[in-house]
Amino acid sequence: MSDIVEKTLTALPGLFLQTPGAGGPAAARAPFSSRLGGLIRGITALTSKHEEEKLIQQELSNLKAAVSAPTTTLKMMKECMVRLIYCEMLGYDASFGYIHAIKLAQQGNLLEKRVGYLAVSLFLHESHELLLLLVNTVVKDLQSTNLVEVCMALTIVSQIFPQEMIPAVLPLIEDKLQHSKEIIRRKAVLALYKFHLIAPNQVQHIHIKFQKALCDRDVGVMAASLHIYHRMIKENSSGYKDLTGSFVTILKQVVGGKLPVDFNYHSVPAPWLQIQLLRILRLLGKDDQRTSELMYDVLDESLRRAELNHNVTYAILFECVHTVYSIYPKSELLEKAAKCIGKFVLSPKINLKYLGLKALTYVIQQDPTLALQHQMTIIECLDHPDPIIKRETLELLYRITNAQNITVIVQKMLEYLHQSKEEYIIVNLVGKIAELAEKYAPDNAWFIQTMNAVFSVGGDVMNPDIPNNFLRLLAEGFDDETEDQQLRLYAVQSYLTLLDVENVFYPQRFLQVMSWVLGEYSYLLDKETPEEVITKLYKLLMNDSISSETKAWLIAAVTKLTPQAHSSNIVERLIQEFTVSLDTCLRQHAFELKHLHENAELMKSLLPVNKSCEDMVVDASLSFLDSHVAEELSQGAAPYKPHHQRQEEKLSQEKVLNFEPYGLSFSSSGFTGRQSPAGISLGSDISGNSAEIGLKETSSLKLEGIQKLWGKEGYLPKKESKTGDETEAPPVSQESIIENVDQTITKKDPSQALTQSKEEKEKQLLASSLFVGLGSESTVNLLGKADTISHKFRRKSKVKEAISGEKTSAHNMTRSSFSSPTNVTYEEDYYLDNLRDGRDKELEKFALSAELLGSESLAEPPLVEKLSECRRPAPSLFADDMEVFHPPRSTSASLASESSLASLLEETTDHMHSDLTEVCGTEAMSLSSYRIWKDDCLLMVWLVSNKSGSELEGVNLEIAPAENFKITEQPGCCLPIIEAENTKNFQYSVQMEKPFTEGNLSGFINYQMMNTHAVQLEFSVNLSLLDFIRPLKISTEAFGKLWLSFANDVKQNVKMSESQAALPSALKTLRRKLRLHVVDIIGSEGLLACQLLPSIPCLLHFRVHGDVLALWFRSSCSTLPDYLLYQCQKVMEGS
Amino acid sequence: MQFMLLFSRQGKLRLQKWYVPLSDKEKKKITRELVQTVLARKPKMCSFLEWRDLKIVYKRYASLYFCCAIEDQDNELITLEIIHRYVELLDKYFGSVCELDIIFNFEKAYFILDEFLLGGEVQETSKKNVLKAIEQADLLQEVRS
Helix, strand or coil: CHHHHHHHHHHHHHHHHHCCCCHHHHHHHCCCCCHHHHHHHHHHHCCCHHHHHHHHHHHHHHHHHHHHCCCCCHHHHHHHHHHHHHHHHCCCCCHHHHHHHHHHHHHCCHHHHHHHHHHHHHHCCCCCHHHHHHHHHHHHHHCCCCHHHHHHHHHHHHHCCCHHHHHHHHHHHHHHCCCCCHHHHHHHHHHHHHHHHHCHHHHHHHHHHHHHHHCCCCHHHHHHHHHHHHHHHHHCHHHHHHHHHHHHHHHHHHHCCCCCHHHEECCEECHHHHHHHHHHHHHHHECCHHHHHHHHHHHHHHHHHCCCCCHHHHHHHHHHHHHHHHECCCHHHHHHHHHHHHHHHHCCCHHHHHHHHHHHHHHCCCCCHHHHHCHHHHHHHHCCCCHHHHHHHHHHHHHCCCCCCHHHHHHHHHHHHHHCCCHHHHHHHHHHHHHHHHHHCCCHHHHHHHHHHHHHHHCCCCCCHHHHHHHHHHHHCCCCHHHHHHHHHHHHHHHHHHHHCCCCCCCHHHHHHHHHHHHHHHHHCCCCCHHHHHHHHHHHHCCCCCCHHHHHHHHHHHHHHHHHCCCCHHHHHHHHHHCCCCCHHHHHHHHHHHHHHHCHHHHHHHCCCCCCCCCCCCCCCCHHHHHHHHHHHHCCCCCCCCHHHHHHHHHHHHCCCCCCCCCCCCCHHHHHHHCCHHHHHHCCCCCCCCCCHHHHHHHHHCCCCCCCCCCCCCCCCCCCCCHHHHHHHHHHHHHHHHHHHHHHHHHHCHHHHHCCCHHHHHHHHHHHHHCCCCCCCCCCCCCCCCCCCCCCCCCCCHHHHHHHHHHHHHHHHHHHHCCCCCCHHHHHHHHHHHHHHCCCHHHHHHHHHHHHHHHHHHCHHHHHCCCCCEECCCHHHHHHHHHHHCCCCCHHHHHHHHHHHHHHHHHHCCCEEECCEEEEECCCEEEEEEEEECCCCEEEEEEEEECCCCCEEEEEEEECCCCCEEEEECCCCCCCCECCCCEEEEEEEEEECCCCCEEEEEEEEEEEECCCCEEEEEEEEEEEHHHHEEECCCCHHHHHHHHHHCCEEEEEEEECCHHHCCHHHHHHHHHHHHCCEEEEEECCEEEEEEEECCCEEEEEEEEEECCEEEEEEEECCCCHHHHHHHHHHHHHHHC | CCEEEEEECCCCEEEEEECCCCCHHHHHHHHHHHHHHHHHCCCCCCCEEEECCEEEEEEEECCEEEEEEECCCCCHHHHHHHHHHHHHHHHHHHCCCCHHHHHHCHHHHHHHHHHHEECCEECCCCHHHHHHHHHHHHHHHHHHC
């Protein structure tokens, strides 16, 4: 019966539609007590927003009274909740009802509970504090025997659940994975997926159960588990390669139509499942030939089967194409995929066209010829009425930009830019234009004009890197000094013209750029005098619409120009005006200018012309204070001790370890204290209150943090052609292109060629200028000549060097300030004494830390003995190696080599080194190598021994440059001749440029025997990250400070193998195998530190729970923690 | 999926489901901007929009707009089909659904959505299974009440 009533009720609204003027009569007819209905009808009857507001406020106050009245039954409460949800959807605040929603979920019967849960999921968000009150209800419902209650609880958990309460429900949800009902299993899997998203560590231990879900007999459960797998594989694809076969099999079954018909969607078998699987395969097959080979078949079949002309098949095709292009390539599949892209691009349906363009942007870098195939479509899309299509086309063009088509593409982008109003689009587009302009600008005038457009449109929303980079580019210049001057002069002239225009407002950032350029480079002008420029700047300064920050830039520019000017009326007026300014910053600048102006000589030396790139000499040691210090000392003042030294002394006086938790008691500001004073002053703000304006200007340009947009790509060896050539070239070559295009068209479709309208010709002209320089030379409509200039602007390496120099000096300072604790000797004795007593556990723990710390600082080299791959550097041990390596017969040779090694070892005795291993060799010669882990680099030593009885000549060893390494040959290595039975060595110091797990270093050796042909042998060695990790010896406080200052962190739980399941052994492993320095041990937690050479520190905090080790890495480098974690996992799980 | 919005041709919000935590203020701002942008688009235009760093996929059914926000690497076409499948489910449940069904029974529409999408991911793609789950819950609650 109630069923029928329900149906009638749901049908009723339908009836309203048929009655014209729905409000009145329908309301009368509606028999239901639903007050929601009344409310909704009330609202629809209203005409103004104001009336609506009044009505709803009234409604809300009624509701507020109702929900808090004790007489309200749960049934009424449910009704109120529905109305509250409705009010909130209309945008009114109903927060007073949140707590009642939770109550309803807790106390109501099924019907009410359902609404209660729904209201909670709509009202609250993950971190809402009220959500904690829901946890108990969820736990109760999860344990309920009623299926619907369990479903509701699982549904709410998968939507919002407080992260910190996960442990409370996790075991219950895990149990549900074995539930007999598939709907429960499915929801449980999704709840765990949600947990994986918000707290991956907490569900790590159930990964094995996910595999069960993947093999579930119910398709829904299996499909749900794919969400988790997709996520996990995205994070770490290498860990799941073994599942590739399973995913391929599942996809084969789905594509083959083996699933129940229920899962078909418009007669396509389970499209959602197919797409999810294709995504997973894409991640697995990326850069992995073997895994990719497993999936070629099924991808081929997917492409073949998806023939139905329906959106959903296109969705699958799109995913398929993307996968084919992402995995290890197979030409046959690529061909098919390219055809598919053609289907999309040429489709009359706009959605498909859009996706076609999107697909092209994915694949264009791999296969630029595809863009050529579809060039006419792309041109059409460029003028499409739908801005989204246009934008996607520009994105595509952005990716095929080169030195030849830059002007056309940037012009198109600027056109789009002028039409768009949305900030996000402007920021994005402006960034791209600036990037392209810096990379490929054809000439000075174009570059400056384009950047002018960028600055005037992008104005104050764009990324601040853009003006910074632009100014740096102007200041640093390129290889050719005269061209630099021309560029600067052009910039100055164009800005003066822009400033002459009346009633135009430029964005503040643009004005700042202008004022800097005018201040620096106005001296290049012939006609205009500095006075004229100053007058213009002064006019701007008097403008009220200009911010005080910009005014500071303007005054700085005037200050720079003043020494060049002959008369100074305006400057004096300016000083007068601004020394009484209410803005303290401007007043300060004005006073500075005033004082400098009085001393013309000082001003000229302080503000030299065109020296913005020269390095400033800053007395970092503050030597001018020396006399003062000496005086104070002679009067009995105590010598200065740095903070860490004071702390250490305090500690050693107390004679105990620091058991305080690190981190909390230190202020993060202390960290900057370690940097050189020069570094700090370099970082000072432009509008800060330091004494010299001019110096501040120069320093602000050298900020290190600036993103190098045009850095590496722009730095290519210059080819022969000069700018002059290129400006002449285009007209000629364009004609030839048009001819070519015409020919192509004629070949393809003669009839079309005849009816070609003028418009089409224009389009083809555009096409030829857009697609020039793409694809191979065999393509018909390609410019005959090769890419003459690839990158217009290169910067000098000078500044880069200066910066790296600065870094190393800072690094040295850092290192010198770190010193290992000195009090440990004492502790070790203390420990031994106590151990004999063997009294209690607490002492043992304490002892452990003492032992570890003690051995660390006192006996680090002896520990090395235990390392399998390392040896303690001692000549006696080394002699053994030599015997192994040299045949006994050549004792003289081994003796000789020993002596030569002895000299080598003199400098390396302090360092650990590896065993000698032979890398290659012939009968006459043998090449072996070992590595010395020096404090500042990895030293690779190659020993070439002559085993024959005659001389080896022309011996030359070369190491090929490798991507991730910086290799420097150590001087004084070797003569090209090796006497009979003798050994020579070659040394190379190797630095890692960016973190990675393993790299390969290869090279070759040449030599020539007497009267025989030359021989060349190739060899290679593997280097691992660990070769570049060194202990970082710092104190606990320094650790605390560093910890707070690092932003990149990685946390992970690692299960330890049985042999290591204790703090001491775990520590030992980490210290020995990874060369971490044990900073401190606090209870069951440990602090370790290391650095990646040359100076990237990484800190590790860990805690032991049973056999699980919770690792927490932090570093200043974003990738290093991940790599170290990987190594940690290897050693902890492995041995 | 980041969120789903249903709104009428007049710009009145009919349903909202957020799968990412956002403040009420942000939600309101996003809703206002999106409703404006989508309503301003012409019928022949593409069903996809780039909006901030998200992709918006929308489709109009009679007087109602269904609008989903996805990330850039997600598949736009299949999102259109998600919308369509949801409409099919509503249609089957209400029996040729119209906007008024959703207005007056919006909690039902939410229940159906929760059985189809959970936490922003597709939970169940079989139409039969989704409706079975809903019917089960409806039936039980009626027995009790």
